[in-house]
Amino acid sequence: MNFSAVRIITADINRLVDFYGQITGLPVTRFTDDFAEIRTPLATLAIGSIRTLAFFGGNDVASAANNRSVIIEFRLDDVDDAYQRLTGFLADRVVQKPTTMPWGNRSLLMRDPDGNLVNFFTPLTQEALERFSE
Template sequence: MTISLSGMHVTVDDVDEALAFYRDTLGLTVRNDVGNGTYRWVTLGTDTQPEIGIVLSPPHAGRSQEDGDALAALLAKGALGMIQLRCDDLDAMFDKIASASGVEVLSEPATQPWGVRDAAVRDPAGNMVRIEQA
């Protein structure tokens, strides 16, 4: 029996703004863009790992008002989980990310005590994004 990662969800307060970051800045490819009433989900991925999808969705999409409000409050605090990515040229990627609109730099590229060289930013919604050198 095997198990593998098929996808992850990233909660964002503005899907279009997040899409500009994940698609235009990071270079992910849109695989699906689905509307359901007043909400929208966008699934992105990479050519190198086509089996894994990253879904961007707002706090209230598919949730009760109460749960959406709680999730929105955590998002506003930057208290949701992070997304970890890997690239082949961290310095070039960091330069591109650091100049993008709505991005907060948390740490510039550096070798970490746990052995990886990475950098950290907050996406326009406040989620932490760590990118490591492949």
């Protein structure tokens, strides 16, 4: 089995698509007005409008802008460079400026427009680098 994707359900798909396109610098593929994807070599970030919930059993299946337990993470070559590049764009969305964590990653934590936590990180220590070389 391979992990494939994470999907965010939102009431404002255009706002989230614009945000993730800007912070990642990756192309966003819009399949419909209600569904888009950002693909990376390892996984996909999917963004769906609340209208897509009808295909999964109705509006009670998920709740937009209500996440308080998941952090969406992106590994970068240089998190400090990304922070410098995005400082003006992120403004008050930064939760934690680049900080070296006890497990060896340098991490920038922010919130997307729906309040979801997003972590940009760069492995720094030899142990952290080895975790991601497999």
